[in-house]
């Protein structure tokens with residue numbers, strides 16, 4: 001494990017200024033440490049040599065008090081700046097990580113373990129705070145104070161300087177050996193923590209199912225086992241930390257004792273000046289303490305350093321290429337062509353979709369049907385730029401959608417996913433997700449259309465009702481937002497209506513609905529397609545029958561060749 005991880009400086013640039021100030025203050029601290037040793041020596045030597053007078057007692061005492069005060073101020077300032085640097089590092093890394101995860105897109109996120117990612121974003125990044133706020137300032141002091149102290153000691157007494165120069169390197173050498181052993185243990189500790197977090201998140205999400213199938217008890221056994229492994233890994237790291245700190249203390253204490261004996265013997269023979277001997281004895285421990293503290297702080301921040309490797313692994317994951325063209329045509333009137341589209345997810349032997357060819361026309365309701373797993377949702381993901389396209393293209397006016405800036409393009413698309421997320425916030429906020437400036441009338445209008453008008457009217461706070469923010473996968477009958485699964489789906493559909501975007505992608509909008517509500521939703525679609533290109537995925541025969549164009553995808557592997565059209569061409573009338 002390296003004493004200084006250069007990736008931290010690369011990724012957390014906002015911490016550089018306070019850290020540079022900490023280093024500058026370290027020089028000031030080193031000068032004050034030396035001045036304090038001289039002042040303290042004078043407090044003892046002056047009255048002995050020149051008798052007790054106001055001048056021999058008061059002046060050195062005032063100087064000592066002044067230096068002590070200045071040292072205290074510098075230490076305080078260093079702590080404040082170091083804490084600021086620590087907070088800036090966690091803040092910047094967390095937002096960079098989040099942004100990078102968002103840029104990597106849903107395809108990458110679905111492969112990543114959400115629990116581990118959550119642990120990394122919360123505890124992992126927070127663990128870097130002690131590394132920056134305590135370890136790095138100590139490392140700076142360790143690079144400044146010992147050399148200056150040794151120089152002063154060498155000026156006062158060459159022999160003592162020789163002893164320090166011979167014994168001081170033992171501490172970093174020993175520390176490096178310990179750091180080497182610590183790295184493996186810290187990484188193991190972090191891995192077990194991430195596994196525990198991931199497992200706990202999975203179990204919590206699936207708790208209703210586990211209880212229903214009477215499997216909750218066996219899961220508590222499993223959690224106990226993972227927790228025990230984490231505790232063992234933590235204890236092993238702590239044992240190493242305590243043992244190594246004790247050994248470092250011993251090396252430093254023996255070294256100072258050697259200097260004391262050597263100085264004491266020469267003092268008896270009057271081979272060294274009394275004041276010089278005192279300065280050397282007072283400064284010798286100061287030459288060792290920053291290195292001793294580096295060892296202790298290194299252990300306190302080892303978890304953060306282990307997490308840094310994970311942070312770097314995420315931040316160094318290459319982003320999918322991103323289009324830059326901003327001249328996205330008005331999709332309200334544009335025809336969207338899908339030509340020989342093949343999508344293959346990473347690490348998958350077979351393509352998830354394609355080759356698919358179809359045409360989506362404006363003001364037309366298209367229904368995409370086919371057996372489960374044949375790639376219907378993948379078509380929507382490809383249009384949104386979330387799926388890895390292996391070959392073929394989706395074009396508008398002859399231009400590949402991949403060439404357009406994704407944010408610009410998506411501002412014209414409305415998407416209702418299979419498991420819509422209802423973010424924490426008020427009902428109104430949720431409805432305004434794609435159109436923040438929508439009026440209350442528009443929100444109520446959309447709610448009426450999806451048959452939620454009465455439901456919302458019964459809520460005491462109406463549009464200001466706070467939704468608890470369930471996960472997108474809230475299944476198992478869970479209604480964390482205080483709404484049933486069907487009501488949540490309709491709320492998400494109302495959100496799409498509010499957006500009034502020219503291209504609407506709907507993934508099973510009528511799933512979980514009774515026949516009467518399904519009919520109401522079909523009418524909504526008809527109204528929707530008056531002003532938009534609508535592509536909906538559906539398994540419901542009634543919903544599909546209402547479409548202007550029906551596109552039937554065949555199961556993967558059903559077609560021998562692209563020409564035979566495993567996914568038949570659909571076109572609007």
Ligand SMILES: Nc1ncnc2c1ncn2[C@@H]1O[C@H](COP(=O)(O)OP(=O)(O)OP(=O)(O)O)[C@@H](O)[C@H]1O
Pocket residue numbers: 106107110111345346348352353370371372373374375376377378379418
């Ligand atoms: N993020 C992903 N990573 C890897 N494979 C995926 C991913 N998403 C989907 N797949 C695979 O791609 C194929 C098509 O999935 P898709 O969700 O598009 O099917 P679908 O027709 O919408 O199914 P359903 O009707 O059950 O919703 C499936 O074999 C699925 O396992």
